Amino acid sequence: MRKMLAVIALLTMAQAAPDPHRPTPTYDVVAPALPGRLDDAVLIVSKTNAWRHLEHIPHSNAVLARIADDLGQASYVTENAAVFNDEQLRxxxxxxxxxxxxxxxxxxxxxxxxxFVARGGGVVALHAAGDGSHADSWYTGTIIGAPYAGHPGGADQFQSARIIIDQPDHPVMAGVTLPWSPVDEWYAYTASPAASGMVVLARIDEATYRPAAGREMGSHPVIWTNPATKGRVLYSALGHLPDAYDDPNYQRILTNAIAWAGRHPSPGAE
Structure with a gap:
């Protein structure tokens, strides 16, 4: 009987164990203490109040910090959204x-x-920053500009797909080597961000992978910018898997994007 009760207790505990991919939503109210001598720096935020991409976030944060260092800029990595205050964002x-x-x-x-964006600050938003968990109208309209539909699931969740560059002369695309067919989780949207005024820099060739049924876009954007803001805003749907951040082409795009958003020369343009 005791063994049975112990098994039931263990099963109950297992069922009640929190899913690390679905953290309890929290709101930060106390701003972090920033290190000294931060000026013209790169703020890297990976706060998650919905699905947490725990597989890539530690690695991608490290890669992004290294990219900032390579650009000669200090960086600060945090999950404390209270850093979004006028004093610290400066x-x-x-x-x-x-x-x-x-x-x-x-x-x-x-x-x-x-x-921050209105006075010229840059934003580079990556992968789940553009998923369907964001409800705020300013955020979805300014940072993303397209309504999220979903991505392939099951055995089709991760597929190779060919990237087409629509704006090869844009600084963010400088130095990217084609052909390029990375493996990723391909987000789809119910409408192209171009319909809301965004400028599509790159898209996915849908003939080279299997979109989820009913989520075919035809012209399927994957990286775009918002030209309507004073600050430079870019969104990239790439980056579900940790390996994405080791891809030389994607590292080039991230480097270019951070340099471009911060109005610095991009090494990819050399």
Whole structure:
């Protein structure tokens, strides 16, 4: 009987164990203490209030910090969204939203990020930063600009697909070597971001992979910018797998994007 009760207790505990991919949503209210001498720096934020891409976030944060260092810029990596305040954001020229998910900012924090963009600050948003867990109208309209539909599942979740560059002369695309067919989780949207005024830099050739049924886009954007903001804003749907951040082409795009968003010369243009 005792053994049976012990088994039941273990099963109950296992069922109640939290899913690390689905953290309990929290809102940060105490801003972090920034290190000294941060100026024109890169802020890397991976706060998750919805699905957490725990497989890639530690590695991608490290890669992004190294990219900033290679560009000669200091970086600060945090999961504390209270860093979105006017005083602290003035230490940064670029904010990287690294698979941030859910509504991870309070209204005041969102207003601080909006003010940062309005005065010319750059934003580079990656992968889950553009998934369907974001409900705020300013965020979805300014940072993403397209309604999320989903991605292939099951055996088709990760597939190789050919990337087509639509804007080869854009600084973010400088130095990318084609043909390029990375393996990733391919997000689809119910409408092209171009319909809301975004500029598509690259797209997926849908003939080279199997889109989820009903989620074919025809012209299927994967990287785009928002030309309507004073600050430079870019979104890339790439980057579910840790290996993506070791891909030389994607590292080149991330390097170019951070340099471009911060209004610095891009090594890819040399």
């Amino acid at each position: 230490h940064f020229s670029v904010v990287v939203l690294n698979s941030t998910s859910g509504d991870f900012m309070t209204p005041d924090q969102r207003a601080a990020l909006a003010a």
